[in-house]
Amino acid sequence: MRTHTKKFISFAVSILLVLSFCIHVHAAEFTYTHNPLDDTRVTEDVIEDPGAVYGFSPNPASTRLGAFAQNDWTNSVLVEQAKKERMDYHQRVETELMSILQSMKKRGASIENIARKLSEKRNEIRLEEAADAGTLDQTKQSNLAKYGNENGPTPESLYDKYGSWETVAAKAFSTNIGMDVCLGLYDLYYDTYDTLENLFAIEKNTFTVTPKAKSFKASALKKQTKRFKITVKNSIGKITYKAANTKSKKVFKITSTGIVTVKKGTKVGIYKIKVKDSGNAYYNAVTKTITIKVCATASQT
Secondary structure, three states: OOOHHHHHHHHHHHHHHHHHHHHHHHHHOOOOOOOOOHHHHHHHHHHOOOOOOOOOEEEOOOOOOOOOOOOOOHHHHHHHHHHHHHHHHHHHHHHHHHHHHHHHHHOOHHHHHHHHHHHHHHHHHHHHHHHOOOOOOHHHHHHHHHHHOOOOOOOHHHHHHHHHHHHHHHHOOOEEEEEEHHOOOOOHHHHOOOOOOOOOOOOOOOOOOOOHHHHHHHHHHHOOOOOOEEEEEEEOEEEEEOOOOHHHOOOOOEEEOOOOEEEEOOOOOOEEEEEEEOOOEOOOOOOEEEEEEEEEEOOOO
């Protein structure tokens, strides 16, 4: 039994070694569609390294990536794991920062406050991801060398550098290109490196109102008033309600909270209410129209 077990273990180890060798040989033949050395933002952080899995490793003299040069960039298993973690990091930066951006824009926060929050969150994510990857000390060393702060650049230092809170916000979404090069990701993210999205362009306001239409029987309104509530969802700015025209003003009483009273004695006709969302600095103002029909025979809805 032990002999069979030992043979099995030996066979398994042999297979792993062969697979590792195949992966390494395949990676050694790896070439980028876009040459990283044509990018001046890359050349100071990486060096060509024929033995490295993706043909590049961090430049020991680099302020930003020098602390990572001591890692074994010829080890395909370790590099592939680091590549996966790097892709997760890209995804987390994009997802979490965008969520913060949209939430703060809807609240009407200032560009400065948004930029500060994004910058701080970016530092937090980077340190958390480094801790998970076991490279926290190297990351802090890199931050200290590059920014004079082991936790990363402060919002104030970034503003001093770029002179614009819009740019500080956009930079929170950027990542080090040299590290992507070393991990085989340069082509994958190539189209994103030069794109500083206009994060603060006016967006479409998609607030909704319910009901969109309503009807009453004229006979029912002869005896009493009727009430209904306008429900608003996904609002951005201040919501106001008003009758759409002089004819409608005569039959509606509308509170600031959207409770509509249709007056007793309202005659057959079509009446309208306008609901306006004022928007804010980032979302356009939008007005929705609710149509109320008073009919001779239609049933109440």
